[in-house]
Amino acid sequence: MFPDVYLFNPTCEYAVANGTISWQPNRLLQKMEADLSVLPLYFSKPGDYILVKKPSSRQFINSLKLIGILSPNFIPVKQALADNLFLSKPKGKLLPWGWSPATHHLLNPLKKQCSEEFKKSPIFHWTDEYKNLSGKKTASEIARQILKNVNSEILLPPEKVAQVCTNFSEVEQLHKKWGQLMVKAPWSTSGRGLQPVTWPVIHPSIKNRINGLFNEQGFVMVEPYFEKIADMAFQFKSENSRITFLGFSFFEANQKGQYQKNYLNGLPRKMEKYLSGIVAFANKNVVPVLTDILEVKGYARHYEGFFGVDALIYCDKGKQLRLHPCLEINLRYNMGLLALCLEKILCPGVKGIFGIFHETGSSFKDFSEKAGKTNSLVLKGHKIKSGYFPLTDPGNDRTFGTYMLVGEGKISV
Numbered sequence: 001m002f003p004d005v006y007l008f009n010p011t012c013e014y015a016v017a018n019g020t021i022s023w024q025p026n027r028l029l030q031k032m033e034a035d036l037s038v039l040p041l042y043f044s045k046p047g048d049y050i051l052v053k054k055p056s057s058r059q060f061i062n063s064l065k066l067i068g069i070l071s072p073n074f075i076p077v078k079q080a081l082a083d084n085l086f087l088s089k090p091k092g093k094l095l096p097w098g099w100s101p102a103t104h105h106l107l108n109p110l111k112k113q114c115s116e117e118f119k120k121s122p123i124f125h126w127t128d129e130y131k132n133l134s135g136k137k138t139a140s141e142i143a144r145q146i147l148k149n150v151n152s153e154i155l156l157p158p159e160k161v162a163q164v165c166t167n168f169s170e171v172e173q174l175h176k177k178w179g180q181l182m183v184k185a186p187w188s189t190s191g192r193g194l195q196p197v198t199w200p201v202i203h204p205s206i207k208n209r210i211n212g213l214f215n216e217q218g219f220v221m222v223e224p225y226f227e228k229i230a231d232m233a234f235q236f237k238s239e240n241s242r243i244t245f246l247g248f249s250f251f252e253a254n255q256k257g258q259y260q261k262n263y264l265n266g267l268p269r270k271m272e273k274y275l276s277g278i279v280a281f282a283n284k285n286v287v288p289v290l291t292d293i294l295e296v297k298g299y300a301r302h303y304e305g306f307f308g309v310d311a312l313i314y315c316d317k318g319k320q321l322r323l324h325p326c327l328e329i330n331l332r333y334n335m336g337l338l339a340l341c342l343e344k345i346l347c348p349g350v351k352g353i354f355g356i357f358h359e360t361g362s363s364f365k366d367f368s369e370k371a372g373k374t375n376s377l378v379l380k381g382h383k384i385k386s387g388y389f390p391l392t393d394p395g396n397d398r399t400f401g402t403y404m405l406v407g408e409g410k411i412s413v
Helices: 012-018 027-035 039-043 058-066 084-088 101-111 128-134 136-149 168-178 204-217 269-297 335-345 364-374
Strands: 005-007 049-052 073-076 094-096 163-165 181-184 194-197 220-224 227-239 242-253 259-264 305-315 321-330 352-358 378-380 383-390 400-406
Touching: 005 039, 005 101, 012 101, 012 128, 027 400, 039 335, 058 383, 094 101, 128 136, 128 321, 136 163, 136 220, 136 269, 136 321, 163 168, 168 181, 168 204, 168 220, 194 204, 204 220, 227 269, 227 335, 242 269, 242 335, 259 335, 269 305, 269 321, 305 335, 335 352, 364 383, 364 400
Parallel strands: 005 049, 005 094, 049 073
Antiparallel strands: 163 220, 181 194, 181 220, 227 242, 227 305, 242 259, 259 352, 305 321, 352 400, 378 383, 383 400
8 A cells, every 4th residue: 555645734725716826825824834734644544644844853753652653754845846766656645634726736746656546536636616616605505405405493594594795785785684794705714714794883994804805706605693502513525436424523613713622522511411412413314415415516526535514503593502504615634524533542432622722922832831731641551531632743933733632621821
């Protein structure tokens, strides 16, 4: 079996929206991609390659052995793309976090030596259909189809599915209709590209941001501002022209919709009692319908790999719990999928969180040292029973980091 090659590029949706082979994220996002570039190691097998932008310390690599992970081969991106010896080695698949024209261009030198299986896959070349399938407009169409096929008061009313707006006056009309809005860029990632509108009058600065989205992507998606109870996602894999449901992931985003953390091993116990019914409903009634719709829409034909469908449990004005079954489709690896993967290194039944650290003026090293002292790591074999574990290198120059906090521990640093 040939080694696969991974790349962490979570800004891929912005690159998809831009459409050029030369697109680059801004400096802050470049910093995030560099600091977290080892993250795909948790999906890899021994012998695989992780293209990184920063070297990892020996101390961090050794820490992976504590949780039973044999370190893959880390290789700097620039070296991988210029080293004739590496370029000539046989490879299995190229597995970036997500595809875009820019990613295809970047990884093109590696394609020649990939497996014949990968060369025949629908993701070996860029197609415009990929852009369509990854956009929020398609997600809103799928939401409407789910509502037509699953008749239940648990699901959101059809009139509250996101709508396409091509100018600011259309946004204003929905503002008058719904009162509070969430305006979204058609292609964005990790809660970015979102603009809440929660005041009776739209402030000029918010109008400027929304007009900026029109200028960047041509249109916006607008939906009511929901009273969120919990964020969740359906995780899928597309392989051999079939869609397979992998499970639910539960996560937390702030009021602006920006991703913060995932829960491990299901919902926290305090949320399980009153949300277990709606999750069971989704598993029984929504998953089979959503899977069929995804196959009919072309996700099995035009895409290969993992992807997630974000959903939302919210409370309506009558104080009834409802489920929005398809907010957006993340046609790529995602943090929820990573959370499901990380659950394999926890002791059975143990709960915890997987989070991303970033605080202005603070380093991931300081955060990890304090969190580790107050939440000592307890292992049973190579499984984590409780405590704090950094998932990326808490080196001196890292301002972004990822970590697990398992058990009943708390972080207050």
